[in-house]
Amino acid sequence: MAFLAPSILAADLSNLSQQIRLVEIAGADWIHCDIMDGHFVPNLSFGPLVVKAARKVTKLPLDVHLMIENPDKYLEDFVNAGANSITVHQEAVIHLDRTITRIKELGVKAGVAINPSTPVDFLKDIAEYVDLVLIMSVNPGFGGQRFIPNSLKKVKETVELRKKLKSKLLIEMDGGIDNKTIKAALDAGCDVFVAGSSIFKTENVSAAAVELKNIIKEKNDRK
Numbered sequence: 136m137a138f139l140a141p142s143i144l145a146a147d148l149s150n151l152s153q154q155i156r157l158v159e160i161a162g163a164d165w166i167h168c169d170i171m172d173g174h175f176v177p178n179l180s181f182g183p184l185v186v187k188a189a190r191k192v193t194k195l196p197l198d199v200h201l202m203i204e205n206p207d208k209y210l211e212d213f214v215n216a217g218a219n220s221i222t223v224h225q226e227a228v229i230h231l232d233r234t235i236t237r238i239k240e241l242g243v244k245a246g247v248a249i250n251p252s253t254p255v256d257f258l259k260d261i262a263e264y265v266d267l268v269l270i271m272s273v274n275p276g277f278g279g280q281r282f283i284p285n286s287l288k289k290v291k292e293t294v295e296l297r298k299k300l301k302s303k304l305l306i307e308m309d310g311g312i313d314n315k316t317i318k319a320a321l322d323a324g325c326d327v328f329v330a331g332s333s334i335f336k337t338e339n340v341s342a343a344a345v346e347l348k349n350i351i352k353e354k355n356d357r358k
């Protein structure tokens with residue numbers, strides 16, 4: 136099964152509940168929440184308060200992507216805000232095994248993300264403990280960037296790693312996903328697709344989400 140996770144970083148935040156409703160009706164499976172601190176990435180986005188606001192308006196899993204330094208400090212805040220999964224960056228955490236353990240102790244799914252220049256090999260000793268591997272297909276910090284094709288190779292390597300570990304981890308691709316790149320990512324073996332601007336920066340948010348969801352469904356039906 137493959138899933139669509141619209142990123143609300145690209146949404147009209149002055150109308151968050153309506154934007155979430157639109158993608159929910161269109162068949163979105165998760166809501167991706169991009170948390171940025173202006174240190175780990177050059178941009179500042181939002182924190183637990185917006186996750187809490189999203190929690191109030193949807194039952195969909197909230198997929199919280201922490202692009203922040205020292206994420207350990209904020210895990211409880213995001214769990215209390217309603218996160219269903221918390222993904223930290225391998226590059227931002229010194230004691231990753233301890234952080235992943237802590238996220239799971241808090242009762243939510245644990246994910247680890249790697250930047251475009253970080254090899255999949257850096258995950259080989261943590262992958263068996265995580266529920267999700269997030270492969271960045273853009274340099275983190277902003278929506279609307281160009282897809283980095285090399286990330287497809289990394290998806291395939293992660294598929295191999297999962298097979299070797301006999302793990303059920305999901306592989307998520309994040310950044311520059313649109314109606315073309317999603318097909319390459321599906322073929323590479325991705326399970327979850329984050330899409331921000333290709334959904335929310337369009338004339339018709341619903342239609343854009345339906346289009347991506349149909350591409351995913353077509354592949355699901357072919358499996």
Ligand code: DX5
Nearest residue numbers: 275276278279310311331332
């Ligand atoms: C980038 C974020 C992505 C981004 C996706 O740092 O992690 O989730 O918001 O936005 P698009 O789909 O516009 O590349």
Ligand code: ZN
Nearest residue numbers: 169200309329
């Ligand atoms: Zn993200």
